[in-house]
Amino acid sequence: MGWGNLYRRRMKVFTVAFIIYFDYKALQQREKWSSKSKRAALWEKAHERNAKRVLNLIVELEGLWVKLGQYLSTRADVLPEAYISLLKQLQDSLPPRPVKEVCRTIEKELGKSMDDLFSDFVKVPLATASIAQVHRATLLNGEEVVVKVQHEGIKTVILEDLKNAKSIVDWIAWAEPQYDFNPMIDEWCKEAPKELDFNHEAENTRTVSKNLCRKTKFDDDVNADQVDVLIPEVVQVLFASSPYVVEFCKLDIVELEPGT
Numbered sequence: 001m002g003w004g005n006l007y008r009r010r011m012k013v014f015t016v017a018f019i020i021y022f023d024y025k026a027l028q029q030r031e032k033w034s035s036k037s038k039r040a041a042l043w044e045k046a047h048e049r050n051a052k053r054v055l056n057l058i059v060e061l062e063g064l065w066v067k068l069g070q071y072l073s074t075r076a077d078v079l080p081e082a083y084i085s086l087l088k089q090l091q092d093s094l095p096p097r098p099v100k101e102v103c104r105t106i107e108k109e110l111g112k113s114m115d116d117l118f119s120d121f122v123k124v125p126l127a128t129a130s131i132a133q134v135h136r137a138t139l140l141n142g143e144e145v146v147v148k149v150q151h152e153g154i155k156t157v158i159l160e161d162l163k164n165a166k167s168i169v170d171w172i173a174w175a176e177p178q179y180d181f182n183p184m185i186d187e188w189c190k191e192a193p194k195e196l197d198f199n200h201e202a203e204n205t206r207t208v209s210k211n212l213c214r215k216t217k218f219d220d221d222v223n224a225d226q227v228d229v230l231i232p233e234v235v236q237v238l239f240a241s242s243p244y245v246v247e248f249c250k251l252d253i254v255e256l257e258p259g260t
Helices: 003-033 036-061 064-072 081-091 099-110 154-175 182-196 198-211
Strands: 118-121 132-139 144-150 227-236 246-256
Touching: 003 036, 003 154, 036 064, 036 081, 064 081, 064 154, 064 182, 099 132, 099 144, 154 182, 182 198
Parallel strands: none
Antiparallel strands: 118 132, 132 144, 144 246, 227 246
Protein backbone atom coordinates (compact mmCIF):
# COMPACT_ATOMS: atom_id res chain seq x y z
CA MET A 1 0.00 0.00 0.00
CA GLY A 2 1.48 3.31 -1.13
CA TRP A 3 1.78 6.42 0.97
CA GLY A 4 -1.00 8.04 -1.05
CA ASN A 5 -3.43 5.33 0.04
CA LEU A 6 -2.23 5.57 3.63
CA TYR A 7 -2.78 9.32 3.58
CA ARG A 8 -6.31 8.91 2.22
CA ARG A 9 -6.96 6.27 4.85
CA ARG A 10 -5.81 8.65 7.58
CA MET A 11 -7.93 11.50 6.23
CA LYS A 12 -11.06 9.32 6.19
CA VAL A 13 -10.50 8.33 9.81
CA PHE A 14 -9.96 11.87 11.06
CA THR A 15 -12.82 13.27 8.97
CA VAL A 16 -15.32 10.84 10.49
CA ALA A 17 -13.87 11.45 13.98
CA PHE A 18 -14.32 15.23 13.62
CA ILE A 19 -17.86 14.87 12.20
CA ILE A 20 -18.91 12.69 15.13
CA TYR A 21 -17.26 14.95 17.69
CA PHE A 22 -18.88 18.13 16.41
CA ASP A 23 -22.22 16.35 16.03
CA TYR A 24 -22.21 15.60 19.75
CA LYS A 25 -20.95 19.07 20.66
CA ALA A 26 -23.79 20.62 18.64
CA LEU A 27 -26.26 18.34 20.39
CA GLN A 28 -24.99 19.48 23.77
CA GLN A 29 -25.88 23.03 22.81
CA ARG A 30 -29.20 22.04 21.26
CA GLU A 31 -30.41 20.16 24.31
CA LYS A 32 -30.17 23.34 26.37
CA TRP A 33 -33.16 24.61 24.39
CA SER A 34 -35.05 21.32 24.34
CA SER A 35 -37.52 20.00 26.86
CA LYS A 36 -36.42 17.20 29.16
CA SER A 37 -38.89 14.83 27.50
CA LYS A 38 -37.15 15.24 24.12
CA ARG A 39 -33.52 15.06 25.26
CA ALA A 40 -33.34 11.27 25.53
CA ALA A 41 -34.73 10.87 22.00
CA LEU A 42 -32.23 13.42 20.63
CA TRP A 43 -29.30 11.54 22.15
CA GLU A 44 -30.62 8.18 20.96
CA LYS A 45 -30.89 9.42 17.38
CA ALA A 46 -27.39 10.92 17.58
CA HIS A 47 -25.98 7.61 18.82
CA GLU A 48 -27.70 5.73 15.98
CA ARG A 49 -26.50 8.24 13.40
CA ASN A 50 -22.91 8.19 14.56
CA ALA A 51 -22.81 4.44 15.12
CA LYS A 52 -23.70 4.01 11.42
CA ARG A 53 -20.85 6.35 10.51
CA VAL A 54 -18.41 4.30 12.56
CA LEU A 55 -19.64 0.98 11.14
CA ASN A 56 -19.48 2.22 7.53
CA LEU A 57 -15.93 3.48 8.07
CA ILE A 58 -14.81 0.18 9.62
CA VAL A 59 -16.35 -1.89 6.81
CA GLU A 60 -14.63 0.31 4.23
CA LEU A 61 -11.18 0.37 5.84
CA GLU A 62 -11.07 -3.10 7.46
CA GLY A 63 -7.63 -3.77 8.98
CA LEU A 64 -7.22 -2.97 12.66
CA TRP A 65 -10.49 -1.09 12.74
CA VAL A 66 -12.41 -4.35 12.40
CA LYS A 67 -10.68 -5.78 15.45
CA LEU A 68 -11.30 -2.57 17.40
CA GLY A 69 -14.95 -2.65 16.35
CA GLN A 70 -15.28 -6.27 17.44
CA TYR A 71 -13.75 -5.41 20.79
CA LEU A 72 -15.95 -2.35 21.30
CA SER A 73 -19.07 -4.38 20.46
CA THR A 74 -18.46 -6.26 23.73
CA ARG A 75 -18.09 -3.10 25.81
CA ALA A 76 -21.66 -2.21 26.78
CA ASP A 77 -20.12 -0.56 29.83
CA VAL A 78 -18.43 2.01 27.58
CA LEU A 79 -20.63 2.53 24.52
CA PRO A 80 -24.37 3.22 24.07
CA GLU A 81 -26.59 0.39 22.88
CA ALA A 82 -26.82 1.84 19.35
CA TYR A 83 -23.09 1.24 18.87
CA ILE A 84 -23.16 -2.22 20.44
CA SER A 85 -26.01 -3.50 18.26
CA LEU A 86 -24.41 -2.26 15.02
CA LEU A 87 -20.81 -3.20 15.77
CA LYS A 88 -21.90 -6.76 16.57
CA GLN A 89 -22.19 -7.24 12.80
CA LEU A 90 -18.39 -7.23 12.69
CA GLN A 91 -18.32 -10.55 14.55
CA ASP A 92 -19.28 -12.27 11.29
CA SER A 93 -16.75 -13.34 8.66
CA LEU A 94 -15.58 -10.54 6.38
CA PRO A 95 -15.82 -10.59 2.57
CA PRO A 96 -13.08 -12.88 1.18
CA ARG A 97 -9.93 -11.60 -0.47
CA PRO A 98 -9.32 -12.71 -4.08
CA VAL A 99 -7.76 -16.16 -4.28
CA LYS A 100 -5.17 -14.79 -6.74
CA GLU A 101 -3.93 -12.46 -4.00
CA VAL A 102 -3.75 -15.36 -1.53
CA CYS A 103 -1.82 -17.58 -3.96
CA ARG A 104 0.52 -14.73 -4.82
CA THR A 105 1.37 -14.25 -1.15
CA ILE A 106 1.95 -17.97 -0.60
CA GLU A 107 4.23 -18.30 -3.63
CA LYS A 108 6.16 -15.15 -2.73
CA GLU A 109 6.73 -16.16 0.87
CA LEU A 110 7.45 -19.84 0.31
CA GLY A 111 9.41 -19.46 -2.93
CA LYS A 112 7.51 -22.24 -4.69
CA SER A 113 4.56 -22.50 -7.05
CA MET A 114 1.19 -23.69 -5.73
CA ASP A 115 1.59 -26.93 -7.70
CA ASP A 116 4.90 -27.57 -5.94
CA LEU A 117 3.26 -27.08 -2.54
CA PHE A 118 -0.21 -28.60 -2.76
CA SER A 119 -1.97 -31.40 -4.57
CA ASP A 120 -5.22 -29.56 -3.88
CA PHE A 121 -6.04 -26.02 -2.70
CA VAL A 122 -9.68 -25.10 -2.07
CA LYS A 123 -10.33 -21.69 -3.56
CA VAL A 124 -13.33 -20.88 -1.35
CA PRO A 125 -11.98 -19.82 2.07
CA LEU A 126 -13.17 -21.33 5.33
CA ALA A 127 -13.16 -17.87 6.87
CA THR A 128 -11.84 -14.37 6.36
CA ALA A 129 -10.86 -12.13 9.26
CA SER A 130 -9.28 -8.70 9.61
CA ILE A 131 -5.69 -9.96 9.37
CA ALA A 132 -5.77 -13.25 7.49
CA GLN A 133 -7.75 -15.74 5.45
CA VAL A 134 -7.94 -19.52 5.88
CA HIS A 135 -8.18 -22.17 3.14
CA ARG A 136 -8.33 -25.95 3.14
CA ALA A 137 -5.55 -27.67 1.24
CA THR A 138 -3.81 -31.00 0.76
CA LEU A 139 -0.02 -31.27 0.81
CA LEU A 140 1.87 -33.36 -1.75
CA ASN A 141 2.29 -36.12 0.85
CA GLY A 142 -1.51 -36.38 1.15
CA GLU A 143 -1.78 -34.60 4.48
CA GLU A 144 -4.86 -32.40 4.80
CA VAL A 145 -4.19 -28.99 6.28
CA VAL A 146 -5.63 -25.53 6.64
CA VAL A 147 -3.51 -22.66 5.34
CA LYS A 148 -3.69 -19.31 7.07
CA VAL A 149 -2.42 -16.43 4.95
CA GLN A 150 -2.09 -12.80 5.97
CA HIS A 151 -3.72 -10.22 3.74
CA GLU A 152 -1.37 -8.51 1.35
CA GLY A 153 0.14 -5.36 2.91
CA ILE A 154 -1.74 -5.84 6.19
CA LYS A 155 1.31 -5.16 8.39
CA THR A 156 1.66 -1.62 7.01
CA VAL A 157 -2.08 -1.06 7.38
CA ILE A 158 -2.18 -2.29 10.99
CA LEU A 159 0.73 -0.11 12.08
CA GLU A 160 -0.80 2.93 10.36
CA ASP A 161 -4.19 2.23 11.97
CA LEU A 162 -2.57 2.03 15.39
CA LYS A 163 -0.98 5.45 14.90
CA ASN A 164 -4.28 6.94 13.76
CA ALA A 165 -6.22 5.40 16.63
CA LYS A 166 -3.64 6.65 19.13
CA SER A 167 -3.82 10.18 17.67
CA ILE A 168 -7.61 10.23 17.95
CA VAL A 169 -7.55 8.99 21.54
CA ASP A 170 -4.95 11.61 22.45
CA TRP A 171 -7.05 14.32 20.83
CA ILE A 172 -10.22 13.23 22.65
CA ALA A 173 -8.35 13.14 25.97
CA TRP A 174 -7.17 16.71 25.32
CA ALA A 175 -10.57 18.03 24.19
CA GLU A 176 -12.64 16.05 26.72
CA PRO A 177 -10.41 15.07 29.68
CA GLN A 178 -13.22 12.99 31.20
CA TYR A 179 -12.89 10.60 28.25
CA ASP A 180 -9.34 9.26 28.46
CA PHE A 181 -8.99 5.93 26.65
CA ASN A 182 -5.19 5.96 26.57
CA PRO A 183 -4.77 2.90 28.83
CA MET A 184 -6.88 0.86 26.41
CA ILE A 185 -5.19 2.04 23.21
CA ASP A 186 -1.72 1.69 24.78
CA GLU A 187 -2.49 -1.98 25.43
CA TRP A 188 -3.65 -2.38 21.83
CA CYS A 189 -0.45 -0.78 20.54
CA LYS A 190 1.55 -3.31 22.54
CA GLU A 191 -0.44 -6.45 21.71
CA ALA A 192 -1.83 -5.93 18.19
CA PRO A 193 1.51 -6.29 16.35
CA LYS A 194 1.97 -9.71 17.96
CA GLU A 195 -0.99 -11.00 15.95
CA LEU A 196 1.03 -10.43 12.81
CA ASP A 197 3.61 -12.98 13.93
CA PHE A 198 2.31 -16.48 13.22
CA ASN A 199 5.28 -17.97 15.07
CA HIS A 200 3.94 -16.28 18.20
CA GLU A 201 0.50 -17.70 17.48
CA ALA A 202 1.92 -21.18 16.88
CA GLU A 203 3.77 -21.10 20.19
CA ASN A 204 0.59 -20.04 21.99
CA THR A 205 -1.25 -22.95 20.36
CA ARG A 206 1.38 -25.40 21.59
CA THR A 207 1.19 -23.91 25.08
CA VAL A 208 -2.60 -24.26 25.17
CA SER A 209 -2.33 -27.84 23.95
CA LYS A 210 0.23 -28.63 26.65
CA ASN A 211 -1.75 -26.93 29.42
CA LEU A 212 -4.88 -28.85 28.47
CA CYS A 213 -3.06 -32.16 28.75
CA ARG A 214 -3.51 -32.94 25.06
CA LYS A 215 -4.07 -36.56 24.12
CA THR A 216 -4.50 -37.82 20.58
CA LYS A 217 -7.45 -39.92 19.57
CA PHE A 218 -5.08 -42.86 19.16
CA ASP A 219 -4.14 -43.05 22.85
CA ASP A 220 -5.12 -46.34 24.48
CA ASP A 221 -6.09 -44.90 27.87
CA VAL A 222 -9.42 -43.27 27.04
CA ASN A 223 -11.95 -42.30 29.70
CA ALA A 224 -15.61 -42.70 28.75
CA ASP A 225 -16.35 -39.25 30.16
CA GLN A 226 -13.79 -37.50 27.96
CA VAL A 227 -14.98 -34.98 25.39
CA ASP A 228 -13.68 -34.28 21.90
CA VAL A 229 -12.03 -30.91 21.27
CA LEU A 230 -10.35 -29.56 18.15
CA ILE A 231 -6.87 -28.16 18.68
CA PRO A 232 -4.80 -27.11 15.64
CA GLU A 233 -1.36 -28.66 15.35
CA VAL A 234 1.13 -26.46 13.54
CA VAL A 235 2.65 -28.32 10.59
CA GLN A 236 4.80 -25.65 8.99
CA VAL A 237 5.44 -21.98 9.59
CA LEU A 238 9.19 -21.57 9.62
CA PHE A 239 10.16 -22.08 5.99
CA ALA A 240 8.61 -18.83 4.72
CA SER A 241 10.90 -15.92 3.96
CA SER A 242 8.77 -13.91 6.40
CA PRO A 243 7.63 -16.50 8.98
CA TYR A 244 4.75 -14.39 10.23
CA VAL A 245 2.87 -14.49 6.92
CA VAL A 246 1.92 -18.12 6.13
CA GLU A 247 0.99 -20.90 8.52
CA PHE A 248 -0.04 -24.53 7.93
CA CYS A 249 -2.07 -26.38 10.57
CA LYS A 250 -3.77 -29.73 10.73
CA LEU A 251 -6.80 -30.32 12.93
CA ASP A 252 -6.70 -33.33 15.21
CA ILE A 253 -9.50 -34.44 17.50
CA VAL A 254 -8.08 -34.49 21.00
CA GLU A 255 -9.62 -35.76 24.18
CA LEU A 256 -9.77 -33.69 27.34
CA GLU A 257 -10.87 -35.05 30.68
CA PRO A 258 -13.70 -33.02 32.27
CA GLY A 259 -12.35 -30.51 34.73
CA THR A 260 -8.93 -30.09 33.03
